[in-house]
Amino acid sequence: MTPLTIHEAATTTGWSPRMLRYVEQLGLVDAPRSAAGYRLYGPAQLQRLRTLRELLETHGVELGDVGFALRLRKEPELADALDTWFDAAPRKPHDLPDADWLSFEQDKHQSLLSTRSTA
């Protein structure tokens, strides 16, 4: 099986050559190179390009988003920090008495439905 050149790969995957280079630049699909530096697209890359396209379409995602997801995989510290932040919602900030904290937390969840005396 002969690897395809970038133009051929573009034709069969629905991307443009320009976009294939861009996708590679984002670190999403990088093609091996020939000795002369030509990108060579084998079945692995073609498959990856097609499924990538499908991913974008079916989930309404942008290339940049996938790039960010990649970054999350490469920087677990970032992923951890985000997880921590998202899960930290109901955590008390250690600088006020529990009573006040808890009462406000309750307010927070009830206020949308409750009567604010001043009204």
Next chain:
Amino acid sequence: MTPLTIHEAATTTGWSPRMLRYVEQLGLVDAPRSAAGYRLYGPAQLQRLRTLRELLETHGVELGDVGFALRLRKEPELADALDTWFDAAPRKPHDLPDADWLSFEQDKHQSLLSTRSTA
């Protein structure tokens, strides 16, 4: 402890009121409302806003990125699809003999280091 208005909260957290509304719109920090519809920022929200700011600064992340991370949490199917795609790199696309596939995969990893004869 009295919840702060949006302007006060902005002052103490370093955001602008405009941005606090935007952050809420992204679903990252939503403040409970008074009966009249005023946003009320309590310690929980203030803490969240401060840690969010810290998160952005220390990791060089944009609000939109955090918004996307939130989307990943809300749409596990998306997260799964991305995980699958990222992990699917070394999978053979069931339409060619293993030998060819494997040899090309090896090419893929060695070509960057190989001969470069023409140089």
Next chain:
DNA sequence: ATAACCTTACCAGCGACGTGTCAGGGTAGC
């Protein structure tokens, strides 16, 4: 009741992203 704040909903500028295209130079096959 007046001043100062809040609300939502727009418009606007700036920069980033996505994509095309071109220029200058190398490579491959006929």
Next chain:
DNA sequence: GCTACCCTGACACGTCGCTGGTAAGGTTAT
């Protein structure tokens, strides 16, 4: 050696996200 392709780098243009500002109208506290 021609022709058609590849490479990188750069410019260009439309769209969109981020951020500020403003307008029209309601609320709160003095």
